Amino acid sequence: MSNQQGDPRHLETLDRDLARFSNLERATSYVSRPLVGPGISLVFVALAGIAAALFFGQADNALIVIIAACFGAYMALNIGANDVANNMGPAVGANALSMGGAIAIAVVFESAGALIAGGDVVSTVAKGIIAPETMGTAEIFIWAMMAALLSAALWVNLATWVGAPVSTTHSVVGGVMGAGIAAAGFAAVNWPTMTKIAASWVISPVLGGVIAALFLWVIKSRIIYRDDKIAAARKWVPVLVGIMAGTFATYLALKGLKKIISIDLSTAVMIGAAIGLCVWAVMIPVIRRQSEGLENRNKSLKLLFGIPLVVSAALLSFAHGANDVANAVGPLAAIVQASQSGDFTAAVSIPFWVMVIGAFGISFGLFLFGPKLIRMVGSQITKLNPMRAYCVALSAAITVIMASWLGLPVSSTHIAVGGVFGVGFFREWDAERRIRKARLTMPDRPVYAPEERRRRKLVRRSHFMTIIAAWLITVPAAALLSGALFLLITFVVGTA
Template sequence: MMEIHDYTWIFAVGMVVAFMDAYGIGANDVANSFATSVSSNSLTLAQACIVACFTEFLGAVLLGANTAGTIKGGILSPANYVEQPEMLMLAMLCALCGSAAWVLTACKFGWPVSSTHSIVGAIIGVGIAGFGPSSIFWGWGGVATIISSWFISPIVAGLVAAAIYTITKHAILRRVESFKWGIRLVPVYFFVTIAIEAFYIMLEAPGLGEDVLGGMGGVIGIALGIAAVFAAFCQFFFCPWVVRRVKGREYLKWYHMFVIPWLSKRRTIEEVDAEKNAQNHGSIHSTSPNELLNAGDEKMNKLDTDGEVIIDEAVAPKESMFARLKTKAVSKLMNGINQDVRNLENEKLTDMHANAEIFEDDAEYLFSFLQVITACMASFAHGSNDVSNAVGPISSIYEIWNSASVSDSVGIPVWILVYGGIGIDIGLATMGYRVMRAMGNNITFFTPSRGFCAELAAALTVLTCSKIGLPVSTTLCITGASAAIGLCNKNGYKAVNWKMLGFCGLSWIITLPCAGTVAGLLFAICSNAPHFT
């Protein structure tokens, strides 16, 4: 009979493997949240990683408990493990191993797989290995619900993205004075985007919700109020700042936005650039004769013989081993954010990109700021949904280790959500570029307006599913939205990389059996291995 805190080794190993799984989730699914922003040049890869460190973490902590509960107890039948709770601990450990092994392998080769598919397949694998197919909830509310969401989510996200982009295209982008129409309507876009995000945060964040805020009406009212404040800021601060910067060509920094109504007219960008060039030119011609002689001496020093160079190196202090290791470590850590993932120089994608409609740069510039907001929203949604894939099984292990019993429904500890969020952040910052390069412009050509529509649609779909506890795949949502945006071009079918979409579909199909086979075989070996009594 299992006692409390028995099999601590399973809990300890499970914590390590859960972190590895969360790392793989961040490294693989980061493309779902920020690939379109980086591809459209609204954010650099480094900026995307910095922003995502906060939004992924907050999404995991604030909204991750719902879907984590579905992963934890919505697939396997806990009743089969009541007599031997430790076997459920082992089953969840093997599931984590199978999921982490597959996701990390996919990350290594840049395959955009679904981490949701991976953990679901792994749990199904251990369930079948332990008790046969009858141990799995195959009906609605279990596997059937999850599988159906894989087909529904990309279609829904695609339809929403196509609707938003079609409205944007006809209301702003295709008009003769598209920038003017963009200035008129961008506050509306700010209002809608912020209202959606605020609604979901207040509905699910700890300490908030319907009961605290006066029912659904209170939640909606507060969300609309917050959105109205942001829309007003956009109308009276952001829009005048953009007009003066883009049309007036004034030399304005981002922080001038907050004081723009009281800011007097400034010099133009061209005037500032001309002044800088003149200063640089003047500094060259004002060099003193002594400075010129010194410069000549430096050039002569470069012509030293090899023997003299060796003497100089011997005299110069050598870099310490610690300094060399520090430099190497920093280089390794920064490698993940110093990558080019936009695919604009890829000759194989030139024809596909050529079929995308090109709109006025000034109008597209407006959507760069909106896309930063939707990127944060999509990342928040990703953290809320996909953290469950790593912390669902480890929370089950922790509950059994702490109580020596199997329970149908126990809350997910906040510290486990924090733990998973940290793993996701580290993964996306160090290896996320591999899969991000496979998404974005590799599916269709992205501009800020297209990226905004795709991200808003995907985030809306994922947040809605997180609200009802349905662990949809963020990968499928953003892929469906991206494909739909591509199809909205004049030659839509030519503006989409169908080969890449087919590759994505294949990777999703093989994820279930691959992760399930690894997890199932591992559980079968461990549970049937000889042991001392």
């Protein structure tokens, strides 16, 4: 036996067998990796159901609340996977943050925004999309909200899988509208509100894109195209950071702190202006110190925008968590209230345990599935650097403030992605302008053929068309899906 073990042929056979086992382990690990995210998500959804059972296990409608809690957890996961990419994508695409750092910051600030400043009271149903009294009974209202919640989650999940950043707000709006029509007819829908939302499909991205392009033009004309870039940066970067600080202070005062204190627009603007002036004064010596010894080149300028960009991403995440967590848990809270009291026409208070499901769901969704959309927004639409990403983040905050002033229901997704498009299309226009100018001064300079110039476009047209198409069909697709789910649920319940 010992001779056989020492036989080189036996050792070769053993090595081959061990290699096969090693390859099998690697293959198993590779195959199972895509299943880790869905597996953890399933566990989280189950835990949400268990939490609901602990709170409502003795109630008459306990099963309904448990199922609704699972749907709400599923929706929160999808918001984290899709919506949060808009805040973190530009910072990651500009290499101001690593993917891991972006996810860590977003998880902390999204959760903090949801739990500290999350909406205490949401309007009756999804910002007045339908009139609850048209539902007839609490039972029909509950089935409608269940259908709306599930349809919105399914649509956002599909969009994430395709790689399209869509509005979760519009998904919920479409879901509520579709279920309302299926339950009570077209008269149940508040059409003036829907008209405003439809207008926001165009206004949000265009306004975000124009503002982002405007700030990029300021940065290029006042800093990048100057002979002494560092001297220009010392003058203008504190101004830009002060504008950013003042804008975000206004944004958070208006949108992120409603639960803690109610502030009107004029007061919020005054607070923002005061904070902006203070930050501008503080940043003058800071930028002067940071810029010492830097070379007079564009690459040096990126260092001066890195920290402001990271801070802006964190603040956007806080405000997003405070605002958009209601998309996940608003219909769930409405179901809980209707199940408990039978009252489905009053304003809906969101219980703390429901808010926790929303906050943790968004965090898990971002951690497990967010990188795909973060890469899409940050680097696959157009190439971003810290200056361009800064313009996107600032335009998002300014556009939300302007929309609040105009009374328009806007989507943070549309604004942020519109800002990315605005930056990309401005760069294309600026490049063409400089080529035309160079032709006038240097007529002998070679000119690219039309095909080559189309190939060198700075915004990927395929991504642009996919995203626009997804935006246009979000509300009708979610509405159709929700209506079908409502009819299916009522049929199953009716035959049970």
